[in-house]
Amino acid sequence: MNVPLTWIKDYVDIEDLGLEELAKVMTMVGLEVDEIHLVGMPKPAGEKHEFKYTGLSWPKDKFIVAQVDEVMPHPNADRLVLCRLNDGDEEIIVLTGAPNLYDYRGKGPLEKPLKVAYAREGAVLYDGHEPGRKLTTLKRMKIRGVDSFSMICSEKELGISDEHEGVILLDDDAPTGTPLVDYMGDAVLSVDTLPNMVRDACMLGVAREISAATGKPLSYPDDQIQMTGKSLAGRIDLKIQDPELNPRFVLGMIEGIAIQPSPYWIRRRLNLAGMRPINCVVDATNYVMLELGQPLHAFDYDSLVARAGGETPTIITRTAKQGETLVTLDDIERTLDPEMELVTDTAGPLSIAGVMGGEESEVGGSSENILLEGASWNFINVRKTVSKLKLNSEAGYRFSRGIHPAMSEKGVRLCLKRMQEWGGGVIAEGLVDKYPNPQVDPVVALSASWVNDSLGTALKPGEIAEILSRLEFECDIDGDVITTKTPSHRVDIHDGIIGRADLLEEVSRIYGYDRIPARRLNQPLPPQKVDQLMLMEDKLRELLVDLGLQELVAYRMTAPEREARRFPPDDMATEVAYLEIQNPITVERRVMRRSILATLLEIIEYNCSLSNRLVLFEIGPVFHPITGKQLPEEKMMLSIGLTGLREMPSWQGDQPTTMDFYDMKGVIEGMMSGLHIDEVQYRAATHPSFHPGKSAEVLIGDDIVGVMGELHPLVKANYEMAEPPVYAAEFELEPLLKAGRILFDVEAVPTYPPVLEDLAVVVDEDITADRVEEVIKKGGGETLAKVQLFDIYRGKQLGESKKSLAFNLTYIAPDRTLTDKEVLKVRNKIIRLLNEELDAELRS
Amino acid sequence: MAEKEQAIEKLEQIKSTALAALVEVSREEDLEAWRVAHLGRSSAVMGVFSSMGKMDKDLRPLMGKAANEVRQALESALEEKQGVLAEQALKKALATEQLDVTLPGRPVTRGRLHPLTQVLGRITRIFGDMGFQVYRSPEVETDDYNFTYLNMPPYHPARDMWDTFYTKTDGVLLRTHTSPGQIHVMREHAPEPIRAILPGATMRYEQLSARSEIEFAQVEVLVVGEKVTFAEMKGTLEDFAKRLFGEDARLRLRASHFPFTEPSAEMDVGCFVCGGTGCPVCKETGWLEILGCGMVHPVVLEYGGYDPEVYSGFAAGMGIDRSTLMRYRIDDIRHFRNNDIRFLKQF
Numbered sequence A: 001m002n003v004p005l006t007w008i009k010d011y012v013d014i015e016d017l018g019l020e021e022l023a024k025v026m027t028m029v030g031l032e033v034d035e036i037h038l039v040g041m042p043k044p045a046g047e048k049h050e051f052k053y054t055g056l057s058w059p060k061d062k063f064i065v066a067q068v069d070e071v072m073p074h075p076n077a078d079r080l081v082l083c084r085l086n087d088g089d090e091e092i093i094v095l096t097g098a099p100n101l102y103d104y105r106g107k108g109p110l111e112k113p114l115k116v117a118y119a120r121e122g123a124v125l126y127d128g129h130e131p132g133r134k135l136t137t138l139k140r141m142k143i144r145g146v147d148s149f150s151m152i153c154s155e156k157e158l159g160i161s162d163e164h165e166g167v168i169l170l171d172d173d174a175p176t177g178t179p180l181v182d183y184m185g186d187a188v189l190s191v192d193t194l195p196n197m198v199r200d201a202c203m204l205g206v207a208r209e210i211s212a213a214t215g216k217p218l219s220y221p222d223d224q225i226q227m228t229g230k231s232l233a234g235r236i237d238l239k240i241q242d243p244e245l246n247p248r249f250v251l252g253m254i255e256g257i258a259i260q261p262s263p264y265w266i267r268r269r270l271n272l273a274g275m276r277p278i279n280c281v282v283d284a285t286n287y288v289m290l291e292l293g294q295p296l297h298a299f300d301y302d303s304l305v306a307r308a309g310g311e312t313p314t315i316i317t318r319t320a321k322q323g324e325t326l327v328t329l330d331d332i333e334r335t336l337d338p339e340m341e342l343v344t345d346t347a348g349p350l351s352i353a354g355v356m357g358g359e360e361s362e363v364g365g366s367s368e369n370i371l372l373e374g375a376s377w378n379f380i381n382v383r384k385t386v387s388k389l390k391l392n393s394e395a396g397y398r399f400s401r402g403i404h405p406a407m408s409e410k411g412v413r414l415c416l417k418r419m420q421e422w423g424g425g426v427i428a429e430g431l432v433d434k435y436p437n438p439q440v441d442p443v444v445a446l447s448a449s450w451v452n453d454s455l456g457t458a459l460k461p462g463e464i465a466e467i468l469s470r471l472e473f474e475c476d477i478d479g480d481v482i483t484t485k486t487p488s489h490r491v492d493i494h495d496g497i498i499g500r501a502d503l504l505e506e507v508s509r510i511y512g513y514d515r516i517p518a519r520r521l522n523q524p525l526p527p528q529k530v531d532q533l534m535l536m537e538d539k540l541r542e543l544l545v546d547l548g549l550q551e552l553v554a555y556r557m558t559a560p561e562r563e564a565r566r567f568p569p570d571d572m573a574t575e576v577a578y579l580e581i582q583n584p585i586t587v588e589r590r591v592m593r594r595s596i597l598a599t600l601l602e603i604i605e606y607n608c609s610l611s612n613r614l615v616l617f618e619i620g621p622v623f624h625p626i627t628g629k630q631l632p633e634e635k636m637m638l639s640i641g642l643t644g645l646r647e648m649p650s651w652q653g654d655q656p657t658t659m660d661f662y663d664m665k666g667v668i669e670g671m672m673s674g675l676h677i678d679e680v681q682y683r684a685a686t687h688p689s690f691h692p693g694k695s696a697e698v699l700i701g702d703d704i705v706g707v708m709g710e711l712h713p714l715v716k717a718n719y720e721m722a723e724p725p726v727y728a729a730e731f732e733l734e735p736l737l738k739a740g741r742i743l744f745d746v747e748a749v750p751t752y753p754p755v756l757e758d759l760a761v762v763v764d765e766d767i768t769a770d771r772v773e774e775v776i777k778k779g780g781g782e783t784l785a786k787v788q789l790f791d792i793y794r795g796k797q798l799g800e801s802k803k804s805l806a807f808n809l810t811y812i813a814p815d816r817t818l819t820d821k822e823v824l825k826v827r828n829k830i831i832r833l834l835n836e837e838l839d840a841e842l843r844s
Numbered sequence B: 001m002a003e004k005e006q007a008i009e010k011l012e013q014i015k016s017t018a019l020a021a022l023v024e025v026s027r028e029e030d031l032e033a034w035r036v037a038h039l040g041r042s043s044a045v046m047g048v049f050s051s052m053g054k055m056d057k058d059l060r061p062l063m064g065k066a067a068n069e070v071r072q073a074l075e076s077a078l079e080e081k082q083g084v085l086a087e088q089a090l091k092k093a094l095a096t097e098q099l100d101v102t103l104p105g106r107p108v109t110r111g112r113l114h115p116l117t118q119v120l121g122r123i124t125r126i127f128g129d130m131g132f133q134v135y136r137s138p139e140v141e142t143d144d145y146n147f148t149y150l151n152m153p154p155y156h157p158a159r160d161m162w163d164t165f166y167t168k169t170d171g172v173l174l175r176t177h178t179s180p181g182q183i184h185v186m187r188e189h190a191p192e193p194i195r196a197i198l199p200g201a202t203m204r205y206e207q208l209s210a211r212s213e214i215e216f217a218q219v220e221v222l223v224v225g226e227k228v229t230f231a232e233m234k235g236t237l238e239d240f241a242k243r244l245f246g247e248d249a250r251l252r253l254r255a256s257h258f259p260f261t262e263p264s265a266e267m268d269v270g271c272f273v274c275g276g277t278g279c280p281v282c283k284e285t286g287w288l289e290i291l292g293c294g295m296v297h298p299v300v301l302e303y304g305g306y307d308p309e310v311y312s313g314f315a316a317g318m319g320i321d322r323s324t325l326m327r328y329r330i331d332d333i334r335h336f337r338n339n340d341i342r343f344l345k346q347f
């Protein structure tokens, strides 16, 4: 909301509170000031400001209230006039092309001088002819043979609005010779209104908060009106069909009003507040809405009579009938549904309740008699209507957050007064007021000790009552207990314990959060529980980083066809169930992902042209809908991806090699040993995403926990990937974390020296390395501490389908130095077993 | 006697010849050849020893001593020469073995945590020190957990504060904040006291741009107990913020509104980009919003299984992406989830 400073000053005296200080006070109590837009006022002195300032200042010596005493034709130009202007000091001839001065041209000295905003030579203002807001400096020049060095300003040039059709004509009482900033300089504070503070979406509301925070008194606008016209009774009938939806409806009337422009200062205020001035009737409804927060609606009474066929019109509030339509003020035909509350008459809908009026009963230039509506609507109903029609309006904004029914009557009275002030006419005697569903203003009792226990303060009952009174709560103090009655402009205060919390917020906010002490937690430390899986997950993350991998954090939202790319083209199972998003931002992100592998492959695709070495991992959830369950299963997964160079190339010219299956296996082995998981097995396996000969299932015990391998060439072809093969792995996190151990056995460091030797055996090609290792271990027994494969050799001299595997063997005994004889005995046993079980020969 | 003098003279000659030859040696590798020639088995001085048998018996001891002296003299001359040459060689080597120290080192590749995980880790550790425990709650939630249990019944105006992704499953949505986790933790713990933090991903319906993201990380803080005060909230969050942003960080709490807390506040920290003088990052205010917080609303306590007449608490929520973005002056929030390796490897 845009809050002009001068408007606030109508209700609270803030003269001694600088602009910066005022904005700070507002921000601290919850009216966050986003920006301060200067419209004439100077930027506060000092280097440091806590707000963003925009706009234009009007120096006192450059911008003056002046009067035009005569408008004369220009000798050489039809579209220009010469004004004989008095700026209080001297008389000057000023050249202007403003069309709104043409009428005065050649009429001789004006009986009633025109009051204008005058800018002198050297003034900096906005260029009226340039689009947007571009600063320019007034310089002396000749226009069509006439000297020009100063200017009569338009609203655009002064930064009041974008209006540049004519110059500003000030109200007649504007004092000639006064600096313009003193007469109408302003600053507009742009305020973020919190959803629960719609009571402050008006000038009086903002002023009330300032008054409460500063202790300066609040003064209400005078709404005493003279109802001298004919009684309204009998001239309009009113029926409320559903008091739940329409708790109150108030009508008033003014007759014989002239539909004319409002005074200039009103138009300027509306402009600054962000509303376009229209005419005195519409302006009055908007002005009072901005003033009190109560939206109002003006009907042309005569058109209602016409719709009633000359009979007494009847206003009926009811929900729409199926298929009913209404052309709203914005000239759009709206189709209404039976949940939408309407204001109608016997001829049909007049307006969408609390949202927008209809075109037909709109006040026009020829209207004379105005029927004014002030009503209260169910905020949930208005809210639904606004969202269904996607129709945003100032009224809808306020009603959909809740307006107190007491405001209906206050709004109507004040608005009738404003209309009369600005357009004349006679106010009809009495209001038609139906209030079938009165608001009960909660009475809440709270004790000072409870307030202090909640805040950590030491406030006295009197201090608490004083704060609440400033917000217009009626307070009674009885000992420690303050009983409060909610003021009749608020609908956000509840009964009972919630009401106490509501009041606690009011007390603390106005007292000032900066005055509440800061203390460390006093309550006992809750039982400290260890989430073993979370602990292991952190460990795993660190482990993978230690293994040289880069962590990823990825989007959860994707599309089924994107995920299908992880399968070969003729194996794309797209018919799986996804958790679908109802309102996706793009079709590319319309479901929650099912596969962490698919995410990984996309990230590799994105990066493979950017780096010749990628070593990546992600830990995150995938989402699997489960039949019969409302929520999907969120399964935590781990993905690992490797591709490209084993090491980064260096200038020393060693040729780096590309990574292969065993680099991936090394990472996984490193991970498993880091988690202290033994019993890991790798089993050749087929998986549609992977190369059938270069992939494996990873098992812990008997359970498959993951899959790893080289990406299937047909899958790789689905992505724009670089040449080197891509290796990927996918694990379910939970079994991995559950198998991991925080505590494990530490083996004693050997005291006696080990005996090291090599053993090379020739076996058939189809015997796997781990099988050979197993037999060696069996033969070696306890003495054999370690077996490590260090070479695989194939060659003619070994014979067809034979290979030689060479191992480093480490023998050790915990309690003595092994003798050659002992080692030989073990070695021979190993060789014998290898021969018996695998038909292996010792390689000579 | 002549024989003796002759022999002595011969020894002197052997010595001077050998020493003269040693002077000529200028390379370390030539020393061995000199040693073979002048101290080796077939060298002249060794020849004297072997010819000793033919000498007069009386002369033998004298000659033996003299020859030994020559041999020792040559040996120590060799040793000295060795030292000199080694020193020369080292000097030369040191003078010539000049590396271009500006050449890059051999690349060592290291792993990294994602920047968001790093920041989250810092936050988790700070709260961990204060006795807070980490919990995780689902990213896909029911409307009840995301809104209703947090004091936002259907059509509540505050629901507008969160632009929500709904799913095609009735009543199921992508959580817009980590606050539903409050209810999960409370229901698990009631009536025990709670000090918990809940990090996690959240999703909001926004147009993707350099400044707005549809997925982002948040941390929720929750304390529940008997007589937990606003002052304790202020103290705890200030302690936290000072550890995260530095002892000297300027902090302020200002009034705000969240449906699930009352009173509610926003905590600002003095802008760490401009130091408080105003810049585009802090929108010229000198302040950056870092977290929202407040005393847990009675309705929320009740939904969580705590009697609001007995228990109170406070909660806070902070966005990780935005504060990380501001901290490192990152130009585009989408970098975090694009996983461009050129971005990630800077952290």
Ligand SMILES: [Zn+2]
Pocket (backbone or CB within 6 Å): B271, B272, B273, B274, B275, B276, B277, B278, B279, B280, B281, B282, B283, B284, B286, B287
């Ligand atoms: Zn800044």
